[in-house]
Amino acid sequence: MAELKTKPTKESVRAFISKITDEKRRQDCKTVLDLMADVTGAKPEMWGPGIVGFGRYKYRYTSGREGEWMLTGFSPRKTDLTLYIMSGVEADKKLLARLGEYKSGKSCLYIRRLEDVDLKVLKELVEKSVEKLADQRLDK
Numbered sequence: 001m002a003e004l005k006t007k008p009t010k011e012s013v014r015a016f017i018s019k020i021t022d023e024k025r026r027q028d029c030k031t032v033l034d035l036m037a038d039v040t041g042a043k044p045e046m047w048g049p050g051i052v053g054f055g056r057y058k059y060r061y062t063s064g065r066e067g068e069w070m071l072t073g074f075s076p077r078k079t080d081l082t083l084y085i086m087s088g089v090e091a092d093k094k095l096l097a098r099l100g101e102y103k104s105g106k107s108c109l110y111i112r113r114l115e116d117v118d119l120k121v122l123k124e125l126v127e128k129s130v131e132k133l134a135d136q137r138l139d140k
Contacts, residue, residue, distance in 0.1 A: 006048040013044040013052050017076075025076050028114040032074045032083065035119070039126045040071055042139055051075045057086070057136040071133055072126055080110040085125060087132040095125050 017033065020026040033044055033052065042055035053070030060066040073084040080103070089104040090096070096104075100117035103110040109125075111117055 006051065008053070009046045009048065011046040011049070013046055016046060016050075016052065020076055024113065025081065028081055029074065029076050031114055031119070032081065035123055036072055036074065036126060039123060039130055042071065047073065050077075051084070053084075055130070056138040057133045058138055059136065068138060071130055071137065071139070077110075080112055081114065083109040083111065083122075083126075085109055085129045087129040091132070092125065092128060095121055095128070099125070 013033070017026060017029050020029060029052075036052075036054045037044060040054040044052050044054055047053040047070055051070070051073050052075065053073035055071030056068050057071050058066060058068055069086065070084065072086060075082045075084075084107060086107055088107055089109055090106075096102075098118060099109075099121045101112070102117060109122075
């Protein structure tokens with residue numbers, strides 16, 4: 001079985017964010033950093049070279065494969081700010097309808113600018129995801 005390439009590192013989250021050259025993207029990251037820290041109560045840590053993660057949970061697939069992953073997190077990608085909503089993005093369509101402008105994948109929200117979304121709704125999405133994974137959480 002292949003080992004995950006993306007793992008927690010000892011790199012500094014603050015240093016990573018300070019290297020973001022686009023001022024608006026850097027500010028958006030600071031806002032999301034505070035939001036996710038507040039929701040999870042966990043300290044941020046780097047996962048690989050480009051993802052900021054919060055907390056940890058244990059997952060297990062029906063195949064029997066299991067592992068550890070971040071409870072939630074984000075990454076400032078080239079065109080979008082990617083938010084990792086680990087319980088699944090499409091879980092609450094009513095909230096998503098109120099979120100604002102975004103794209104999504106199975107567990108990812110892609111937001112071009114944070115001003116395009118309602119931060120209260122975004123926080124609620126993160127809260128619901130963290131709540132759904134509470135019984136699998138490893139860092140509490």
